[in-house]
Amino acid sequence: MAIEPMIGRKKKKASIPMSAAKQEFSFTRRAMFVGGVQAVFGLGIGARMTYIAIAEKEKYTLLSESNRVNLTLIPPRRGWFIDRNGKPIATNRTDFRVDIIPDRLVDKEKTVATLTQLLSLDDDEVTRINKELEQSSGFQPVQIASGLDYEDFALISVRLPDLPGVSPRQGFSRFYPSGAAVGHLVGYVGPVSAEEYQKNRDPLLITPGFKIGKDNLERKFENVLQGKPGAKRVEVTARGKIVRELESREDTPGKPVKLTIDIDLHNYAARRLGLQSGSVVVMDCLTGDILTMASMPSFDPNSFSQGIGVSEYAWLREDRTVPLLNKSLQGLYPPGSTLKPLAGLAIMEQGIPAEETVFCNGGYTLGNRRFNCLGRHGNINLADAIKRSCNTYFYTMGRRIGYDKIAPVARTLGLGQEFDLPFTSQYYGTVPDSEWLKRKHNREWSSADSLNAVIGQGYVLASPFQLAVMAARLASGRQLLPNIVAGKSKKTPDLPYPKEFLDVAREGMFRVVNVGGGTATRGQLPLDDVKMAGKTGTSQVTAIRRDGRRSSEWKYRDHGLFVCYAPHDNPRYAAAVVIQHGGGSGAAYPIARDVLTFIYDKEKAMETLNALESSWGGTIEQRMARDLARYRANKAAEENAANGAASDSDEAGSNGETGSNEAENET
């Protein structure tokens, strides 16, 4: 052994040769170490499991349950709209629908093909279904068809064994018994749009079959009507297969909304409009309740609520009578002579006695321009000027007081006003004055403007609804506020005009209908004890000075208007009828007459209507179905033949022609 290397170095274990005994000892120690490691590991894994199973049990139990249980919402039944007498306006009907659960499909193409054939689905639908099937995942159903009748439902049901993944279900869908008649009044319902779901991520919104109000009353009363969804808890496998139903909670239907509408009267008015494009609004002069607000032609809210077809929508959009526009609230027309009683109030307000006469020689000359009257009325006072709709009287007086004195009266009576009503959109219209003209057109008000405005032409625009409010306010002498929800009428102050003034205007309106020489004597109610008072209006579409060249084309024809109330001596009902391009007030007042007649004598009114409807070719539904079929046939023909465009315009022309035959022309 060398000494030197040993200096400064400790003896190392490794330098000593390992003996067998030492190796055995080392083995035992190391084996015990290995065994110890195993034991420690066992304790560790046991501790870990204890932690998961005891400390985190609650968390994992919850997760396990949310795995296992799938919550399906049952869309709540929507609250009804009922009329003032409790009759249904919008209800729910049992609806059969067919869905596909994508996960359970065996042969997608074959199943879709079979359903297409059984339910005669059109190409639009098949495209949509295939697209949705591609995007869907798991067990979220894809709608194949809804609103099926029992026959179709049964047809699918008996074939179910051959159609795995197809699920026919019973649900509820919105039903409007009056169909198109109430389209503009209540609006319609529809599935929630992507934007709406972005705003409110309520899972109910994307539950199949759930619909929300999309327009007007349906939309504005959504919170009341919606109700609370029911729920069904089902146990599902990881692949979405339903194992069993665990429990279910019934839905809470939405609350009904009682409207002031008298649905029978409303339907009558809608039907009575017939082939015309126009609006009828009836109000209660005591309360301001809206009894009727019909706008025709319209769309069938039942079609919209079930998801309207592409071609049906195109048909509505392309129609020149704009069935998608609510003419009662959004149709703006020059009100024409219907504003004369109102102008009379303003004239008396300015201190001109009602007895003062104006000589009418058939027109009025302003500078070198001649403003025509309907006839030569000779010496005429206010009441008779209303009765005979003498323009000369109102030109003269209007120019004398200036339109700035008339405009405030028009506004007080409701023109140019928006009312607090649950409709999605109302148009104010225009009550012009010098200040307005300056602001809007940067021009000074001229006498010619006054002359036009005083007879409801020129810049003046009003909606049928505003005209009805005007009539109701004139008749009642109060500043009635229109109201659509039953029992919510407001107390209103009297109009700021002396009773004598109002009586003169009313007397003029009484004579219009009931005294020989009035402009609407044929509008008398066919009743012994009830007399109607009213005012006709014919408003030009083209400017009055280019009168000489009038086209007979529908869109250039005059609008026919009529405002009225009854009974004349104790006003209860006020109404406005506006017929777009009706040719004159003769198109309007017979409708007002029949609608008011309906209030007092339903049988008599129905007789009139039935006779008319048979000459028009059936009820609203029948005519709409026929028009739609014709539209589709035309479209198909157009697509087939390159020269098919001509037939379409012929079709549209004949429609308007029929309308004019019905008008009882006034002079």
Place this chain on the structure above:
Amino acid sequence: MSSYNGIVPSQISSLPWRIIFLLIALASFGATILYSAADGNMMPWAAPHLVRFLIMLAAAIVMSRFPLDFWKAMTFPIYGGVLLMLIGVEIVGSLGGGSQRWLDLGFMRIQPSELMKPAAVLAIAWFYDRLPPSRSGDLISLLPPALLLAMPAALVLLQPDLGTTLAIIFGGVVVMFLAGLPLKWFTLSGAAVAALIPVAYFFALEPYQQRRVTTFLSPEDDPLGAGYHVNQSAIAIGSGGFSGKGFLNGTQSHLDYLPEGHTDFVFATMAEEWGLIGGLATIFGFYLLLRWGMRVSMNSASRYGKLVAAGLCCTIFFYIAINLMMVMGLAPVVGIPLPFLSHGGSSMMTIMICIGIIMAIERQPKSSRGKFA
């Protein structure tokens, strides 16, 4: 253990009944879980599981009747044969145009990588049995075993089968550790492995294996993808609570939320229905099994027997440890089944071969208990 004791023949009465009962208990519990996993049916898992177990138990008992010297003599033929089969798998795989783990012998399919686990332990133990104690610590004590381990490990890694590779290496390293190699080597190589893990992660692992690792580190990030297994397993165990949801009442397994509920995640299936009690009982059963194996090792008179018993015991331990850690979210999902509970033939064959050889070592007549105090 006397052959004159009663009517039971000595060949029967001398069997290690306590360990056999333990195995039967574990396998029967496994069959019970598989019965539930199949929604209360013996098929397709529980009945084959039991049949396979009984056949392999018989095989293990037969193996235990061979003297230890036989196994010693057979070590290299066995090791060499399995190594050839691994090479064969590679060749067949590359000829067939795809990786595979099976070798189809016509009448049965063999997974050589499974057989390599005990074979590698035998070979390395054989080497250290021959190595003179004085040479322990030299390079000669390290290089041949390292080679014996590296060859099969590389072949299995090529398949690729990371789990089995690690199992083979684990068994071999444990034998090397017990053989008395300097501790420093283990600490140093341990540090080296730790340093190499990130490198291996980026260069050696397949993308799906990488994903398993990242998922292991944060399973909640990917609840529907790769983290799904681990999350659903934890949900099954956690929702089982203390006493479980009851036999046949597990929802995670029966509604198919728990993937691989009859193979790798059978412990979660069990824990959901039997709760913490069932889990601790299972762990206790494994504890008894491993304690038996380690005792056999320490009580064996021969160095070969000691090393083999401990090595095989640790191979079994590796299965149990990795599987339970995986199931409880403590290890990445590597696809290692749980002995006696998971459905599957190859792993059970490996385990029963290990147990058969350990039983053979236990049967060694030369007891040298007195030598170790």
